[in-house]
Amino acid sequence: MSDHTHDSGEEHIGHVLPLSLLVKVFGGLVLLTALTVFTGTMNLHGWDLPVAMVIATSKASLVCLFFMHLKYDKPFNGMIFLLSVLFVGLFLAFVGYDAGQYQDDIKAYTIEHIGGE
Amino acid sequence: MSTTANDHGHDPNRPKHLAHHFETLGQQFDSGKLGIWVFLLTEVLFFSALFVAYTMYRSNYPEVFQYASQFLDTKMGAINTVVLLLSSFTFAWAVRNAMLGEKRKLMLNLLVTLVCAGGFMGIKYVEYSHKFHDGTLWGGNASTIFKADPAEIPAEIKEVSEAWNNPEGKFSVAVRDLDPAFRQKVGVFFGVYFCLTGLHGIHVMLGMILIIWLMMRTKRGDFGPTNFNAIDFGALYWHLVDLIWIFLFPLLYLIT
Structure with missing residues (x-):
């Protein structure tokens, strides 16, 4: 110091x-x-x-x-923490986007093979 | 930098708790703190996988989450939230005690934090054993029986399930009579519940071991105004465990 x-x-x-x-x-x-x-x-x-x-x-x-x-x-420590939150947001966004692509297929498969909605 | 700081081990003024690879206590403290924050970042990402799983299932099957959430005891969850907040408060106070060199108060606050952590796990144990008893578990296997107050069961659930009255006057739904696809998804809710609260519980138990270690070091007289890094960093970990519970509580217990 x-x-x-x-x-x-x-x-x-x-x-x-x-x-x-x-x-x-x-x-x-x-x-x-x-x-x-x-x-x-x-x-x-x-x-x-x-x-x-x-x-x-x-x-x-x-x-x-x-x-x-x-x-x-020190602001750097706070920045690290905010970065973790940002990456969680990215993670959520990508998985949400991906799941949205095949969710309809899963629902159709469920109804056909397991039954119900 | 002063030349004496490079004189490893020969400077009579050099504090014992200043590691040889650091110039000053401030540098040692800042480096440790940076390390802990990076560790906390990895912890957030570690938990985020389960939070993402939660989000995906809830957004796809909101009615399942609404139905299954009623088997969680909101009162127990709320008490546990306050217990954990209290432990965070006493740990933050302990950091203050360590910085001011108040050894007795530091010991006492660490003890209260430990007792709160134990109380949290105790309540968690009561909740878990209740769920094992009722069979509200993961996987949605056929022997599982879900009980609930009739008023709390959404109309759309009543339509898909067989129901009868048991001696306690409670409305019971045998899961084997539930719509099969629905049954599977109710099991997923409890899978997510046990994974999230279980991983969190493991963190609480690790935190308890950490606090016991800090108490042993406090007894030994390790901590003082220039040497409280372990207390401060332990508190940061503990606050993160609290932070995760702050989100878990409304996400699991308060679905209406």
Whole structure:
């Protein structure tokens, strides 16, 4: 880090989060859990999954930014994590596209050989 | 860089926990952290295969997921979510304790995290044994019997299945009487359920071993304000396990 420190034990590493912030983040996560259980019992007319995913992503963001220190960390670490999310998206997109190509054949085969829809 | 940093093993000021191939503690910390984040990336991709399988089956057979999801206990899932969130909180607190050199609090927070992890696995065990008892398992074999409250069974399912009332007044559906194609797909839901929660459970158990190791090192007095890398990196792994459960819970338990 510093060229002037001879005793590397003196240098400051890491970022200490205030306890009050950790408590607030935990409280927020529990509230969001309660919210997702509540919305899960309602019929949102096809919006159930998007709403549940928005809440889950908010919870995940809280965990990443504060518990996992990404907000105070070197941006490169956050970039690695976002890259993983991007690759999952690519994975989903390719498999979804591929499955869409042969799904009708599977359904036809199922009806013919196993029966039913 | 200072010349003393290259004087391997002969610098009296050089901290014992600074590995010889690093110049400074900061460099050691940043390198380790980068390594852990790359590991977490591989973990996300590891789990993503099962999430993709989930997405494909759910998008093709939404009615199967809606039907089969009612056999999961939302209350147990919600309690487990809070238990895991609490363990993430105490681990994040433990990192703070380690950074500030609060050894006793660090030990206590690691212990609470371990107890929460054990509680999570305990609830998981109750859920699993319930499913084995009821036969809500993978593969959709003919001996499987699915029970459910009549009000919770969608109308389109009632049409394709034989139903009768058992002594408990519950509406029971013998899977052998279900439409064969439907039966096979219900088995797929539980296959996806057991794979996802099972792989996650293995990660929780590995995390418990990790926490025990960290507690042993804490007892030995390894950690302090300049040496908390193992605690910090262990916490990052634990938070990722929590993150995955945050998505698993609504995806498996909250399908309406």
